[in-house]
Amino acid sequence: MxxxxxxxxxxxxxxxxxxxxxxxxxxxxxxxxxxFSTMPLPKIDAMDLPQLxxxxxxxxxxxxxxxxxxQLFRNRFDGESVFIIDDDSAMRLSSLLLESxxxxxxxxxxxxxxxxxxxxxxxxxxxxxLLDAQIFFNPxxxxxxxxxxxxxxxxxxxxxxxxxxVIIIETKLEFETEQITGYLLFLTKESSFVWLxxxxxxFLDDL
Amino acid sequence: xxxxxxxxxxxxxxxxxxALPEPLADTAEVVMFENGQEGLDAYxxxxxxIVFLDLTMPVMDGYAFLENMQTIDKTAVVIVVSAxxxxxxxxxxxxxxxxxxxxKPVNPATLKALLDDFAPRGH
Amino acid sequence: xxxRIFLNSLNHGVIILDTDLRVRFWNAWLCAYTGVEVDPxxxxxxxxxxxxxxxxxxxxxxxxxxxxxxxxFIDASVSHYLFKIPVDKITYSSFEYMQQxxxxxxxxxxxxxxxxxxxxxxxxxxxxxRLMGFNRELEQRVKAAVEENRRKDMLLQQQSKxxxxxxxxxxxxxxxxxxxxxxxxxxxxxxxxxxxxxxDKEYVSxxxxxxxxxxxxxxxxxxxxxxxxxxxxxxxxxxPVETVKQVFVLLSSQLKGSTIGYALTNDLPKEGxxxxxxxxxxxxxxxxxxxxxxxxxxxxxxxxxxxxxxxxSIHIKDGENGxxxxxxxxxxxxxxxxxxxxxxxxxxxxxPDDKGTGIGxxxxxxxxxxxxxxxxxxxxxxxxxxxxxxxxxxxx
Ligand SMILES: Nc1ncnc2c1ncn2[C@@H]1O[C@H](COP(=O)(O)OP(=O)(O)OP(=O)(O)O)[C@@H](O)[C@H]1O
Ligand SMILES: [Mg+2]
Numbered sequence: 167m168x169x170x171x172x173x174x175x176x177x178x179x180x181x182x183x184x185x186x187x188x189x190x191x192x193x194x195x196x197x198x199x200x201x202f203s204t205m206p207l208p209k210i211d212a213m214d215l216p217q218l219x220x221x222x223x224x225x226x227x228x229x230x231x232x233x234x235x236x237q238l239f240r241n242r243f244d245g246e247s248v249f250i251i252d253d254d255s256a257m258r259l260s261s262l263l264l265e266s267x268x269x270x271x272x273x274x275x276x277x278x279x280x281x282x283x284x285x286x287x288x289x290x291x292x293x294x295x296l297l298d299a300q301i302f303f304n305p306x307x308x309x310x311x312x313x314x315x316x317x318x319x320x321x322x323x324x325x326x327x328x329x330x331x332v333i334i335i336e337t338k339l340e341f342e343t344e345q346i347t348g349y350l351l352f353l354t355k356e357s358s359f360v361w362l363x364x365x366x367x368x369f370l371d372d373l
Numbered sequence: 374x375x376x377x378x379x380x381x382x383x384x385x386x387x388x389x390x391x392a393l394p395e396p397l398a399d400t401a402e403v404v405m406f407e408n409g410q411e412g413l414d415a416y417x418x419x420x421x422x423i424v425f426l427d428l429t430m431p432v433m434d435g436y437a438f439l440e441n442m443q444t445i446d447k448t449a450v451v452i453v454v455s456a457x458x459x460x461x462x463x464x465x466x467x468x469x470x471x472x473x474x475x476x477k478p479v480n481p482a483t484l485k486a487l488l489d490d491f492a493p494r495g496h
Numbered sequence: 497x498x499x500r501i502f503l504n505s506l507n508h509g510v511i512i513l514d515t516d517l518r519v520r521f522w523n524a525w526l527c528a529y530t531g532v533e534v535d536p537x538x539x540x541x542x543x544x545x546x547x548x549x550x551x552x553x554x555x556x557x558x559x560x561x562x563x564x565x566x567x568x569f570i571d572a573s574v575s576h577y578l579f580k581i582p583v584d585k586i587t588y589s590s591f592e593y594m595q596q597x598x599x600x601x602x603x604x605x606x607x608x609x610x611x612x613x614x615x616x617x618x619x620x621x622x623x624x625x626r627l628m629g630f631n632r633e634l635e636q637r638v639k640a641a642v643e644e645n646r647r648k649d650m651l652l653q654q655q656s657k658x659x660x661x662x663x664x665x666x667x668x669x670x671x672x673x674x675x676x677x678x679x680x681x682x683x684x685x686x687x688x689x690x691x692x693x694x695x696d697k698e699y700v701s702x703x704x705x706x707x708x709x710x711x712x713x714x715x716x717x718x719x720x721x722x723x724x725x726x727x728x729x730x731x732x733x734x735x736p737v738e739t740v741k742q743v744f745v746l747l748s749s750q751l752k753g754s755t756i757g758y759a760l761t762n763d764l765p766k767e768g769x770x771x772x773x774x775x776x777x778x779x780x781x782x783x784x785x786x787x788x789x790x791x792x793x794x795x796x797x798x799x800x801x802x803x804x805x806x807x808x809s810i811h812i813k814d815g816e817n818g819x820x821x822x823x824x825x826x827x828x829x830x831x832x833x834x835x836x837x838x839x840x841x842x843x844x845x846x847x848p849d850d851k852g853t854g855i856g857x858x859x860x861x862x863x864x865x866x867x868x869x870x871x872x873x874x875x876x877x878x879x880x881x882x883x884x885x886x887x888x889x890x891x892x
Contacts, residue, residue, distance in 0.1 A: 175383065182384040186477045189456030193476075194563065198556055202459055264553070275574040280557070287566035295565065296478065305569040305597070373387035 171212075171359060176366040183296050183369075184208060184289070188337065191288030195281065199262040201341050205350075208337040212356070218332055225349070226250060233275070235282040237306035239290055242299060242361045245333075245354030247286040249306075251278060255346040262344065275308055282306040285339065285350060297365040331356040374401040374492070375419065379412040379438065380427035380454070388478055389425055389454065394485040409433030413441055416449070423492040424451045425479075426471070428462065439469035450491045454479060509596075509614030512603055515558055517542045517551065520609060529581050529594070546579035554578070554600075558610050561600045570598035572617035573624070583618055595621045652842055656859045663782055664721050670749040671717040675710040682707055720746065734774040736820055736887070737762050740810050743781045751785075756792050756806040758785075763813035768820050771890045776863045780872075781810075783856040784824040784883050790847065791828035791881065800829055815886055819870070822885040830876035839874060 172180065185207060192205045213221065226232070231253040238246045251259065260269050260277035283306050294301040335352040354362075374397065380386045386405045393401065404421065406412040410433040412424070428435035435453060442449050453466045453474040463474050472491050475483060503510050504524035512521035518541050522534035534540055543549040557568035570578055572595040581594040595617045603611040682703055689695050740760050744751075751758050770777070785808055792806030811823040831839060838844045840861045845854030857874075864872040870887040 178382050179384040182382040182388070185382075185385075185456040189458070189477065190564075192457060194560060196459070198560070202461075204457075272574045272576075276571065279569070279571055279574065283569055284560055284564070287560075287564040291564055291566040301566075303566055305571060305599070308574075370384070370387075373384070373391055 171363060172366070175370055176363060179366045179370055180362070181207065183293050183366075184335075186296065187289045187292035190292050191285050192339075194284055194288055195339070198284065199259070199341075201262055201344055203339060203341050205337050205339055208335045208350075208352075211334045211336065212331050212359075213334065215332055218334075218353075221334075232256075233278045234309040235278055235306050236309050237282055237286045238304040239286065239301050240304070241294075241301045243290070243294055243301060243354065243358045243365075245352060245358055247282065247290065247306075248351040248353065249278070249282040249285060249348055250351075251346075251348035255348060258344055258346050259348070262346075279306045279308065281339075281348070286352075289350075290352060297362075297369055299365060333359045375421040375423075376401050376403045377412060377416065377419075377421040377424045378403065378405045379407075379409060379424065379430070379435075380405075381407050381430040382427075385427060385454075385477065389484075392479050392481045392484050394481050394488070397488070407432075409435060409438030409441075413438060413445070416442070417445060420446070422450065423488065424449065425454050426451050428453060428455045428466075436465065436469065439466060439471055443470055452487055452491070508616065509612070511542070511612040511614070513542060513558065513610055513612060515555070515562070515608045517549070517554065517558075519545070526614070530579075542579070549579050557600050561602050561610050562605060562608060565602050565605065567599050567601040569600070570596065572597045572615075572621060578612070578614065589618065590622055590625055591618055594618050648842075652855060652858070655853060655855055659853070659855060659859070660779060663786065667746060667750060668717060668721055670753055672714055673753070674749065675714050678710045679707060682710075731772050732774060733769045733771050734777075736768055736770050736777070736812055736822060737764065739774055739777055740781060740812065740822070743778055743785065744810075747782065747785055751789065751808070754789060754793055754806070755804040756789055756808060757804075758808045759810070761809065761811045763811065764820070765814065768812070768814075769889075770820055770868075770887055772868050776867050777887075780860045780863050780885070781822075781824070783860045787856060788824065788826035788828065788881070790851070791826060795828040801827070817888070819886045819888045822887070824883040824885070825877060825879075826881055827879035828881070829879075830881045831874060833876065836874060836876075840872075 188205045188207065192203045195203045229250070229252050233249075233251050233253070233256050235249045235251075236246050237249075238244075256274050256278050257269065259281060260274040261267050263277045263280065264273055266273075283303070286303060286306070291301060291303070333354045333356065335354075337350050339348040339350060340346065376393070376397075378386050378389050380389070390398075390403055390405070393403070404415060404419070406415060408430045409426075412426070413433070416424070426435045426438060433441075435455075439451060442451060447470065449470070451471045453471045454477055455462070455474065456477045458474060458476050466474055473487060475487065503521070506523060506525060509526045509529070510521065510523040511519060511526065514520060518539050519534045520536050522532075522536070527533050532545060534545070542554075543551050557570070561568045577593050577596045578598050581596075583589045583591050583594055597615040597617050599613040599615075601611050601613070603609040686695075686703060689699060737760070744758055744760065748758075788808045789806075792801060792808075795801040796803055796806060805827075807827050809825050811825070813821050813823075815821040832846075835844075835846065840857045841854075842858040843854040844858075845852040847854075857872075861872050864870045864885060864887070868887050869890065870885060872886075873884050875882045875884065
């Protein structure tokens, strides 16, 4: 947690706002899938871009086959959501969402895209809305399907990237009765986090 | 009119207080606590008209608060406020005597309706 | 609808829907592409106009857009379309219906209305499909090429084994010629002696001693070759000077049989050591000496070289970078300069079918580069060809 970035009050506010947004996300998903889902309060971390690759590889070492979906969000708070779900979980998720057991690959892909969109909109969209700001979402995209040993996510290697630190907000989507696990990461730049701090400050002043 | 808010997050307490409908915001006496235990101790003394209660809190959570409440004051008006509302939790808090369960963040309209329904004598 | 003119001039579809899927607005682009006109006051439902609409999914996406106040999406590359608009193209298209990206955005939260923006993605997806086709074809070609290479490689490996075997057999045959002749002579002599009644105990023991000697020599030859070609698959330190000496011993009968002289000169300052598979280096030297012998025999036959004037010489010295250099030289006139580039290629040969397959130098180069991290090159000297082996020193 980039603890030095936030004051105790700001931290409390962020925690509560995320609590609310993640609650919205999991209730919409529970509604859509007719099955109760949980999303534990996220872990927040800051790291340098090169560390991120190792972090991903470490984190998802056990997953052999999965979908990786990313979705960009843009404005003062900008970054991208990354949803990672293994093939079996994706299959089960899709059959709940579409209420069918005869699913093609494209059905599963459509479902994974839809869930990613719900989660990004609910978690990030709601958080930003609570802070009285606006945000724009790109449609989610299936980045790749990964295999063991390969780097899970290719990272931007552009020269002169203007940010040094990446803020990662990480949580998990799980279901009470179904064997479904998906990982959720929201990646933002340090500059966005600075905006977040300011917005939290304004929000607290208003209370 | 006496309103009690129990939530471990200061932000949550302030957000709820801010959502109080107009005349009440100025006239009501609002008391706030960080966990069920503190709320319970204060309740014995002051008997508020309505309690807004969070579920997950350290020391004493919302469920334990409700259980204790049954021996202290069966007629207490407790509204559970939570970010994450599941059917099983809803049933449980109703069985423990809560009057309603609402989702965070509570907006002024919902709050007004709740107050009209459950604590009408204040306004 | 205040922005009717604007919405009707857009180059993509715009629909305003309520939560029951009733069409409240239908822009001009959609009229043009579907041929369907919709009266906003008639309350027509989208799923009645287009029965293929997936009602459950669409309603869910509308609901989520309204609750979350953010757009939901339909992705053309996985869901293809919301409803069917035939692709009316004269030229070929791989799609029957327009491939649509759809953005479902909240339009009026109070009234429960959403806007659907429909974008034609058909050309893009067509391009993508074509690219994927190219990719598949490319993959197949690469696979076929790799397979072909593997096959060739196996063939080469087999042929190189056969070549080594052939070299061994012809070397043994040469070594045996002499003792076989002796034994034949003894048999002849034995017959004569019998006719002349000269067979006594002394004679028999003399002859049997002589025959034993020849047979011992023959079995020793086989033993030598067996050791020589034994697959000693561990790398060791060895002296290149000793290796060359052994190879000369092995090929001595063959070389002498063709009246070819051979010599080794050693310029190493101290006893040099190389690290690797010694037998592999022997195989390379045999290949080079046999090539020299072939060239000398041919030159002699052509009369360019006098009978008995052929020579193979090997020179060992230190290189400039501390490597060991082995020069294998002959005086058979050298290699045609236009072939110098090609001689290391597999199957390149200037010899008649029964004399050469053209893999000797290919194998030699593979061993030197692959096993010794070294180089092998060829040059012409004033008299003939010179092959230069550079073998870097390595640690175990
Ligand atoms: N010492 C040499 N003098 C002249 N030409 C040579 C000499 N060594 C090799 N060459 C040329 O290089 C060609 C290729 O040699 P290489 O050993 O690869 O094949 P080959 O001797 O023709 O057949 P193989 O060794 O497979 O029986 C030979 O055909 C010959 O033209
Ligand atoms: Mg040869």
